[in-house]
Amino acid sequence: MNADAPILLFDSGVGGLTVYDALREVLPEAPVIYAADLAGLPYGSKTEAQIAARVAGLLGRMAERWQPRLACIACNTASTIALGMVRDVLEIPVVGTVPAIKPAAALTRTGTIGLVGTEATIRQKYVDDLEEQFAAGKRLLRVAAPGLVGAAEAKLRGQPFDPALIAEVHDRLARLAEGERIDTLVLACTHFPLLADELRAAFGAEVAQVDGAQGIARRIVHLLEGQDFAAPRPNRFVVTGPLSAATGLEGALAARGFGAAETF
Numbered sequence: 124m125n126a127d128a129p130i131l132l133f134d135s136g137v138g139g140l141t142v143y144d145a146l147r148e149v150l151p152e153a154p155v156i157y158a159a160d161l162a163g164l165p166y167g168s169k170t171e172a173q174i175a176a177r178v179a180g181l182l183g184r185m186a187e188r189w190q191p192r193l194a195c196i197a198c199n200t201a202s203t204i205a206l207g208m209v210r211d212v213l214e215i216p217v218v219g220t221v222p223a224i225k226p227a228a229a230l231t232r233t234g235t236i237g238l239v240g241t242e243a244t245i246r247q248k249y250v251d252d253l254e255e256q257f258a259a260g261k262r263l264l265r266v267a268a269p270g271l272v273g274a275a276e277a278k279l280r281g282q283p284f285d286p287a288l289i290a291e292v293h294d295r296l297a298r299l300a301e302g303e304r305i306d307t308l309v310l311a312c313t314h315f316p317l318l319a320d321e322l323r324a325a326f327g328a329e330v331a332q333v334d335g336a337q338g339i340a341r342r343i344v345h346l347l348e349g350q351d352f353a354a355p356r357p358n359r360f361v362v363t364g365p366l367s368a369a370t371g372l373e374g375a376l377a378a379r380g381f382g383a384a385e386t387f
């Protein structure tokens with residue numbers, strides 16, 4: 124394995140940085156190329172066919188160009204729809220990001236779990252299967268929260284967003300049958316941990332927030348065990364579409380060890 128070969132982290136936007144942050148905690152020496160498909164954002168309102176074609180096509184081209192040692196789809200929407208297809212087209216290990224229903228089910232005391240994701244994620248059979256496998260006998264209440272994707276993108280750019288968006292997600296969940304019994308919240312979109320403070324303010328500190336970032340980072344470490352990494356250089360942050368879409372992210376990128384944003 125070439126010691127310069129990067130890990131490719133892929134998301135529709137900045138959400139996958141929550142996975143990147145967890146990965147850097149455990150594998151700071153690994154070179155990373157983070158690819159944000161800002162030209163395709165948001166994925167949540169797209170059809171399954173659109174997402175699958177886009178994600179498999181982009182990851183195929185990116186893998187060809189950068190020869191990564193591993194790819195991580197740091198996006199629940201893309202993973203729950205296209206993980207199998209991407210694994211079919213890439214010849215490297217591909218790690219997906221799927222809703223953290225298993226740890227949430229282990230954590231809940233009331234037996235009622237809330238799940239917030241994109242419109243596309245919450246309707247996936249993949250999520251039905253996780254529920255059946257890990258949360259049988261518990262209650263999993265799902266809501267789509269597409270507005271939070273834009274809010275997280277804005278927050279990381281230091282731009283204002285409407286806090287009522289977060290309160291509205293809380294209210295929609297609370298109004299569902301047994302909604303007031305939720306003690307554990309699955310953040311089933313990688314953007315949402317960027318709003319952890321706002322979600323805590325809306326749901327209360329007693330509601331545990333669960334996401335998959337740490338688990339994914341541990342999985343990557345496991346898969347790369349024994350591999351060498353070249354001397355650290357700035358990581359790369361690459362966007363599809365015009366570079367102007369990354370305006371405002373400079374501080375967030377510099378703080379995470381990235382060089383200036385580039386286009387794909």
Ligand code: DGL
Pocket residue numbers: 134135136138139164165166167168197198199200201241244272311312313314
């Ligand atoms: N970050 C993505 C996820 O984890 C989706 C955001 C979007 O493009 O709608 O689901």
